[in-house]
Amino acid sequence: xxxxxxxxxxxxxxxxxxxxxxxxxxxxxxxxxxxxxxxxxxxxxxxxxxxxxxxxxxxxxxxxxxxxxxxxxxxxxxxxxxxxxxxxxxxxxxxxxxxxxxxxxxxxxxxxxxxxxxxxxxxxxx
Numbered sequence: 348x349x350x351x352x353x354x355x356x357x358x359x360x361x362x363x364x365x366x367x368x369x370x371x372x373x374x375x376x377x378x379x380x381x382x383x384x385x386x387x388x389x390x391x392x393x394x395x396x397x398x399x400x401x402x403x404x405x406x407x408x409x410x411x412x413x414x415x416x417x418x419x420x421x422x423x424x425x426x427x428x429x430x431x432x433x434x435x436x437x438x439x440x441x442x443x444x445x446x447x448x449x450x451x452x453x454x455x456x457x458x459x460x461x462x463x464x465x466x467x468x469x470x471x472x473x
Contacts, residue, residue, distance in 0.1 A: 351396030351465045352376040356386040356412065357430070358404040362450070366399060366430070369454055370461065383412025387419075394421055397464050399457075402431040402438060413442035426464050430457075 353375050357363040360381075367377045378393050380386035384407045389395070398416075402409035409429065416422035428446035429439035439447040446460045 354395035383407030
């Protein structure tokens with residue numbers, strides 16, 4: 348059985364690739380998006396199990412993306428974990444995120460958050 352699909356949304360290509368490499372190294376399937384608009388397209392096409400979301404991005408930021416996501420029938424059930432340098436976990440809570448990691452993040456904390464969130468969702472959906 349393959350691990351769940353994780354959508355990683357970040358406008359910084361180095362951070363985007365680093366997170367994706369870490370997750371792929373652990374066996375997760377990964378989809379990438381550089382801003383909220385791209386992320387909405389990925390959600391429609393690939394239905395991720397979890398979204399790792401930066402808040403500060405051009406085109407469509409993380410807050411606008413989260414609001415648009417929650418308007419979609421499939422988007423209401425996808426958990427969001429915010430990974431941001433803004434240092435404000437309250438902003439993550441305001442969009443209904445289930446977790447918050449500050450940049451720079453700890454790899455073990457990232458993997459633990461993804462594993463915990465995806466296993467909780469799998470249990471709830473079972």
